[in-house]
Amino acid sequence: xxxxxxxxxxxLEIVRRGVDFGKQQARILMLQxxxxxxxxxxxxxxxxxxxxxxxxxxxxxxxxxxxxxxxQELRSVDAQISELEEQIEQLQRGASPTRREEGVDxxxxxxxxxxx
Numbered sequence: 436x437x438x439x440x441x442x443x444x445x446x447l448e449i450v451r452r453g454v455d456f457g458k459q460q461a462r463i464l465m466l467q468x469x470x471x472x473x474x475x476x477x478x479x480x481x482x483x484x485x486x487x488x489x490x491x492x493x494x495x496x497x498x499x500x501x502x503x504x505x506x507q508e509l510r511s512v513d514a515q516i517s518e519l520e521e522q523i524e525q526l527q528r529g530a531s532p533t534r535r536e537e538g539v540d541x542x543x544x545x546x547x548x549x550x551x
Contacts, residue, residue, distance in 0.1 A: 491497050492506035525531070 488497060488502055489506050489509060492503065497503050497506060
């Protein structure tokens with residue numbers, strides 16, 4: 436049989452390890468929270484940057500071809516949104532919409548939307 440003092444020492448060591456593990460996990464969670472807040476901030480900055488680029492594009496001040504293409508695509512998406520909103524308004528007024536009512540065709544989906 437084990438010495439009772441030895442058993443108590445082992446129990447204390449297990450408790451100590453548990454406390455250390457808990458502190459480590461709390462620190463990890465705190466650091467993950469900071470990382471998530473920084474990622475959110477980064478995403479907000481990207482959005483603001485994109486808005487500024489689009490504002491410059493509207494003034495014809497964007498010369499980079501890739502950025503111009505993205506801005507043109509954004510303008511196209513805005514036009515599609517406006518068209519669909521107009522269809523909704525027509526339906527709500529009881530008028531027949533100007534486009535087909537069956538749904539969105541494959542070619543009308545944006546690249547980022549998953550296929551069903």
